[in-house]
Amino acid sequence: DIQMTQSPSSLSASVGDRITITCRASQSISNHLNWYQQKPGKAPILLIYGASNLESGVPSRFSGNKSGTDFTLTIISLQPEDFATYYCQQGSATPWTFGQGTKVANK
Amino acid sequence: QLQLQESGPGLVKPSETLSLTCTVSGYSISSSSYYWAWIRQPPGKGLEWIGSIYYSGNTYYSPSLKSRVTISVDTSKNQFSLNLTSVTAADTAVYFCARRRRVRSNGGDYYNWFDPWGQGSLVTVSS
Numbered sequence: 001d002i003q004m005t006q007s008p009s010s011l012s013a014s015v016g017d018r019i020t021i022t023c024r025a026s027q028s029i030s031n032h033l034n035w036y037q038q039k040p041g042k043a044p045i046l047l048i049y050g051a052s053n054l055e056s057g058v059p060s061r062f063s064g065n066k067s068g069t070d071f072t073l074t075i076i077s078l079q080p081e082d083f084a085t086y087y088c089q090q091g092s093a094t095p096w097t098f099g100q101g102t103k104v105a106n107k
Numbered sequence: 108q109l110q111l112q113e114s115g116p117g118l119v120k121p122s123e124t125l126s127l128t129c130t131v132s133g134y135s136i137s138s139s140s141y142y143w144a145w146i147r148q149p150p151g152k153g154l155e156w157i158g159s160i161y162y163s164g165n166t167y168y169s170p171s172l173k174s175r176v177t178i179s180v181d182t183s184k185n186q187f188s189l190n191l192t193s194v195t196a197a198d199t200a201v202y203f204c205a206r207r208r209r210v211r212s213n214g215g216d217y218y219n220w221f222d223p224w225g226q227g228s229l230v231t232v233s234s
Contacts, residue, residue, distance in 0.1 A: 089221070091218055101154075
């Protein structure tokens with residue numbers, strides 16, 4: 001199985017901050033990396049697929065990138081509705097696997 | 108608009124079988140093009156893919172659960188279902204159904220992701 005490791009596991013930030021979450025795969029997954037946002041009691045929502053493709057309807061303050069073996073999710077100018085948990089997921093090979101999540105909390 | 112809704116018992120006894128159904132609305136499962144998936148999330152923990160099914164009945168499962176999982180499809184009802192046998196407390200989780208999307212990349216291989224998801228159904232394993 002491909003293991004996905006996210007960092008940090010949690011962070012505290014304020015409205016207007018720029019934050020970055022990192023995800024690393026245990027083996028090469030090309031750019032087959034997706035990002036989801038999950039709020040308490042709700043299902044995950046797709047934000048980005050294929051490492052950097054913004055899903056339709058997702059605000060442009062979200063962006064994804066790949067640098068070497070690391071994938072990043074960046075939120076510029078954090079908004080109140082962005083406080084949530086974020087998960088990465090590899091879409092390269094089954095079994096599809098997720099990172100352990102990064103909780104973004106209000107400082 | 109495509110929507111998915113999980114249904115089934117919220118409480119299952121240890122050693123028994125967990126059964127859930129996902130009803131798809133706004134899209135015909137038998138229209139092909141997509142796989143349909145089950146994913147679970149233990150309370151306070153991360154996400155785990157359980158398995159997926161195609162409208163034809165073709166399935167693939169997570170190796171860690173394969174011996175206990177069966178996913179089936181009923182195209183006449185536009186539903187797909189999950190059976191998980193011999194459950195223990197470790198199977199307590201919110202169970203989500205979702206559509207797996209698969210789009211060809213510029214490089215010729217395929218991106219795979221889950222969207223949309225159902226709202227989730229909490230299943231507690233307890234006597």
